[in-house]
Amino acid sequence: MKKETVAKEEVKTEETSSLEEQPKTEEIKEETPVPETPTEPVKPVYDSEELQAIEDERVKFLGEYRSGNRLKSIIFFIVMFLMVGTFIIIPNVGQGAAWQLPVMISIAVVLLGCVLGFSFLTRKKMTQKMRNYFSIFYGNMNKYVFGSKSFDKVVFENPGKIEDHLFLDSNLYKDVLEVRSRGATTFEYEQKPVLVCDCAGSVKTDKRVAPIFVGKYLVTGNKYEGKDPIYIYIKGDQRSLPPTNLEEVNVVKDDAKMAIYSNDPKWEKTLNTKVMKIVNSMKPNKELVDIAISIQPGTTYIALGYDDPLMVIPLDRPFNQEPVKGYKKDVLKACQLAKELD
Numbered sequence: 523m524k525k526e527t528v529a530k531e532e533v534k535t536e537e538t539s540s541l542e543e544q545p546k547t548e549e550i551k552e553e554t555p556v557p558e559t560p561t562e563p564v565k566p567v568y569d570s571e572e573l574q575a576i577e578d579e580r581v582k583f584l585g586e587y588r589s590g591n592r593l594k595s596i597i598f599f600i601v602m603f604l605m606v607g608t609f610i611i612i613p614n615v616g617q618g619a620a621w622q623l624p625v626m627i628s629i630a631v632v633l634l635g636c637v638l639g640f641s642f643l644t645r646k647k648m649t650q651k652m653r654n655y656f657s658i659f660y661g662n663m664n665k666y667v668f669g670s671k672s673f674d675k676v677v678f679e680n681p682g683k684i685e686d687h688l689f690l691d692s693n694l695y696k697d698v699l700e701v702r703s704r705g706a707t708t709f710e711y712e713q714k715p716v717l718v719c720d721c722a723g724s725v726k727t728d729k730r731v732a733p734i735f736v737g738k739y740l741v742t743g744n745k746y747e748g749k750d751p752i753y754i755y756i757k758g759d760q761r762s763l764p765p766t767n768l769e770e771v772n773v774v775k776d777d778a779k780m781a782i783y784s785n786d787p788k789w790e791k792t793l794n795t796k797v798m799k800i801v802n803s804m805k806p807n808k809e810l811v812d813i814a815i816s817i818q819p820g821t822t823y824i825a826l827g828y829d830d831p832l833m834v835i836p837l838d839r840p841f842n843q844e845p846v847k848g849y850k851k852d853v854l855k856a857c858q859l860a861k862e863l864d
Contacts, residue, residue, distance in 0.1 A: 566842075566843070568841075568843055569847070570666055573663075573846065576841050577841040580655070580837065580840075583654075583837070594644060597637065601636065660707065666846065667850045667853060672712055673709050673711055676707060678706075679706050682705045683704060684703045689703070691818065692816040692825070693816060694823070694825060695765060696767035697766075698734065699724050699726045700724045701723050705719050711861060712857075714742060716742040718738055718741075720738060720833060735814075735825055737826045737833065738832075738849065738852075738853065739824075740822075740823070741821065742821070743821055744821060746817055746820070746822075747819060749786070749819070751818045752784040752786060753768055753782070753783040753814070753815065754783075754793075754815040755780060755783075756779065756780045756806065756814075757812060758810075758811045759806070765814050771783040772784060780801070792817065800855060800858050800862055801815075803855055804855050809832050809848050810852055813826055822860050824860065
C-alpha cells in the first residue's frame with residue numbers, strides 16, 4: 523500500500539498610481555510594509571462522523587507514536603551516559619582493583635537488560651495501539667462505505683487476513699510468490715454474502731520481488747455452471763498490472779477499454795446486456811487503476827487495483843477522504859455485478 527498539505531497565500535501588491543501621476547511638489551512617502559500573518563494549515567472537513575473519527579484517531583495515534591519515540595531516545599541517551607560514566611569513573615576509583623571488571627560488566631549487563639526490557643514493553647504497547655488504530659480505521663471506513671440499506675451484517679476482523687487460496691483460486695495470476703492481506707470484512711449485499719479485503723500479490727523476478735496486484739479484493743458466490751471460466755480485464759493507464767495467467771485462454775473481445783477471455787463458446791449468454799451494462803460503468807480513475815474479474819464456476823473474484831492514497835493507512839498526513847468516497851461507488855458497482863451474475 524502509507525505528505526501534509528499546507529495552504530499558501532500569494533500576496534500581490536498593486537501600485538494604485540504611477541510616479542508620473544504624483545505632484546512634483548509632493549513628497550513620495552514610502553509605506554512601511556505590514557508583516558503577513560502566519561497562516562495555519564487548513565483542517566479538512568469530512569463528509570461524515572465516521573470519516574472524522576478516522577482522522578481524530580490518526581491524530582491521537584500519531585501523538586502517541588511520536589511520544590514513544592521521544593521517550594525511547596531519552597532512555598537511550600541516559601543509558602549511554604551511565605555506560606560511559608561507568609567505564610570512566612570506576613577505573614579511576616578502583617585503581618586496578620580486582621573488583622573493577624566484574625562491577626563494570628555487571629552494570630553494563632543491568633543497563634543492557636533495562637534497555638531490552640523497555641524496548642520489548644514499548645514495542646508491545648505500541649503494537650496494541652497500532653492495532654486499535656487499524657480497527658477504528660477499518661471499522662469506521664466500513665460504516666461509511668457499507669452504510670446504505672443495500673448492505674447488511676457487516677463484520678470486520680482485525681487484522682483480517684485471508685487464506686492464500688482465495689487469491690490463487692481466481693487463476694488471474696501465475697507464479698505467485700506471496701499473498702499479503704488485511705482488513706477482511708464480510709457483509710451481505712441484498713442478502714448476497716460477500717468478502718472484501720486489502721490484498722497484495724507478488725512474484726519473484728530476476729532481481730527483485732515485484733507486485734502483480736495491489737488493491738481491494740472481493741470474493742462472492744455465483745450461479746455460473748459453465749465448465750470454462752470467464753475473465754474480464756478493464757484496462758487502466760501505465761500504472762496497470764494486467765492478469766498474467768491468461769495466455770492459454772481465448773481472447774473473445776479486445777478493445778481500448780477492456781479485454782474478455784474465455785474458452786466457453788457460450789460466454790455471451792453469461793455476459794448478457796444487463797451484466798455488460800454494469801461492467802461498462804466500471805471505469806478506472808485517479809485512484810482506481812484497473813479491474814480484473816474472474817468468473818469461476820460457483821465463485822466470482824473481483825480485483826479492484828488501487829493506488830497508494832487508498833491503500834496506505836495514513837499516519838503523518840491528514841486522512842484523505844476522497845479515495846474512500848470513490849471506493850464506496852466502486853464497491854457498490856462490483857456488488858451489483860456480482861448480484862447480476864446470479
